[in-house]
Amino acid sequence: MTTVSEQANFTFSPEEVARFERDGYIGPVKIFEPEEMTRRWNIIRRQLLDRSLAIYPDSNGKANISNYDRHLDIDLLAEHIMRPEIVDRVGSLIGRNLLCWRSEFFPKYQGDEGTDWHQAATFAHATGKPQIIWPSDEGRPAFIGTITVWTAFTHSTEQNGCLQLMPGTHTSMNYDESKGMDYDADAINQREKDGIKRGFFGYDYRSLQKDPDWKPDESQAYPMVLKPGEAVIFWSNTMHASLPHTGSKTDYRMGFAARYVPTQVQVYPGTENLTEYGDGINLEKYGAVLTSGVDEYGHNRIARTSQRGYEFVPRQIPS
Ligand SMILES: O=C(O)CCC(=O)C(=O)O
Ligand SMILES: [Fe+2]
Structure with missing residues (x-):
C-alpha cells in the first residue's frame, strides 16, 4: 500500500504561488499526456450522450447548462476532478479543504463566436442570484x-x-454581476465587439460593465494555447475571454472547466432552481464534491459517490 508520504505531490512551489497571486492565473500545467487525454476524451464524448444518470435533464441541445456537473454521472470526469495533478495544485493556492462545486463543458466549433471578456465573482451574472458566497x-x-x-x-x-x-x-x-443581463438566443454568433466576433452564450457581458464606456484593453490579452491534457488554473475574476473559432471543421476545441472553492464557501445558498442561458435546472440531485481535506463547516450538501457509484474519496494532500 502506498502511504500518503510516498504519494506524488503536485503542490505549487512558493515561486509558482507568488506568480499565481500576481497574475491571477498559472498555466499551462500538465494533467495528462496528450495521448492519454485523447483516449479519455474519446470515451467521455460517447458517454456524454447517455443522460440516463445525468442529474439535470436534457435541454434539447439548447444550452450547455444541462451539461453542468457531468462529473456526477460520468466516472472518468469524476476521476478527473479528483486528480492529484489538479487537487494538490489548487490546494496549494486556496487551502486543502476543497470543494469542486461545478463542472462545465466549453466547446467551440467552426464559425463559433469567441466568449466575451468577463470576470465572475459570485456567478450571479445570469441568474441575478449569487451562486457562491x-x-x-x-x-x-x-x-x-x-x-x-x-x-x-x-x-x-x-x-x-x-x-x-x-x-x-x-x-x-470591471463588472457588476448584480445588474442582470437579458438573454437573447438570436444574438448568438451575430455580433462583433471591437472587430472580434464574441458573445456570452446568448448574453452580452458588456451590459454588466460598471462603466458602460470602458473597453477591455485587448493588447493585454494572453492567448492560452494548450495541448490536450494541459490546463490553465485561474481566478474566475481574472479578465478572461476566448477567440472566435476561425479554423477548420474537424478542428473543434473542447474545454472542461472544474471550479473549486474552500469548504467555508456557501454554494447555491437558498437556491433550488437555476435559470440561466435560456434554460432551467433543479438542484435536487446536486451535491458539491469534497476533493481533498475535510469539510469542517457543513455549509453544503456533499455528494459522496457519483450516480454510478464512483466513490469521491477526499485526498489528504501530503505536506
Ligand atoms: O472556454 C471559454 O470560452 C470560456 C470559459 C470560461 O469563461 C470559464 O471557464 O470560466
Ligand atoms: Fe468564465
Missing part, C-alpha cells in the same frame, strides 16, 4: 470568485478559439 469576516475582497481549472480535452489554438487571459486583472472588478 465567501464568508465576509476574513478580510478578503468581496469579489474573490472561484478557482477554475480549465483543461483542454482537445488542442486549443488561436484558430480554434483558445482561452485568453489578462494578467493581474483579478484585483479589481
Whole structure:
C-alpha cells in the first residue's frame, strides 16, 4: 500500500504561488499526456450522450447548462476532478479543504463566436442570484470568485478559439454581476465587439460593465494555447475571454472547466432552481464534491459517490 508520504505531490512551489497571486492565473500545467487525454476524451464524448444518470435533464441541445456537473454521472470526469495533478495544485493556492462545486463543458466549433471578456465573482451574472458566497469576516475582497481549472480535452489554438487571459486583472472588478443581463438566443454568433466576433452564450457581458464606456484593453490579452491534457488554473475574476473559432471543421476545441472553492464557501445558498442561458435546472440531485481535506463547516450538501457509484474519496494532500 502506498502511504500518503510516498504519494506524488503536485503542490505549487512558493515561486509558482507568488506568480499565481500576481497574475491571477498559472498555466499551462500538465494533467495528462496528450495521448492519454485523447483516449479519455474519446470515451467521455460517447458517454456524454447517455443522460440516463445525468442529474439535470436534457435541454434539447439548447444550452450547455444541462451539461453542468457531468462529473456526477460520468466516472472518468469524476476521476478527473479528483486528480492529484489538479487537487494538490489548487490546494496549494486556496487551502486543502476543497470543494469542486461545478463542472462545465466549453466547446467551440467552426464559425463559433469567441466568449466575451468577463470576470465572475459570485456567478450571479445570469441568474441575478449569487451562486457562491465567501464568508465576509476574513478580510478578503468581496469579489474573490472561484478557482477554475480549465483543461483542454482537445488542442486549443488561436484558430480554434483558445482561452485568453489578462494578467493581474483579478484585483479589481470591471463588472457588476448584480445588474442582470437579458438573454437573447438570436444574438448568438451575430455580433462583433471591437472587430472580434464574441458573445456570452446568448448574453452580452458588456451590459454588466460598471462603466458602460470602458473597453477591455485587448493588447493585454494572453492567448492560452494548450495541448490536450494541459490546463490553465485561474481566478474566475481574472479578465478572461476566448477567440472566435476561425479554423477548420474537424478542428473543434473542447474545454472542461472544474471550479473549486474552500469548504467555508456557501454554494447555491437558498437556491433550488437555476435559470440561466435560456434554460432551467433543479438542484435536487446536486451535491458539491469534497476533493481533498475535510469539510469542517457543513455549509453544503456533499455528494459522496457519483450516480454510478464512483466513490469521491477526499485526498489528504501530503505536506
Ligand atoms: O472556454 C471559454 O470560452 C470560456 C470559459 C470560461 O469563461 C470559464 O471557464 O470560466
Ligand atoms: Fe468564465
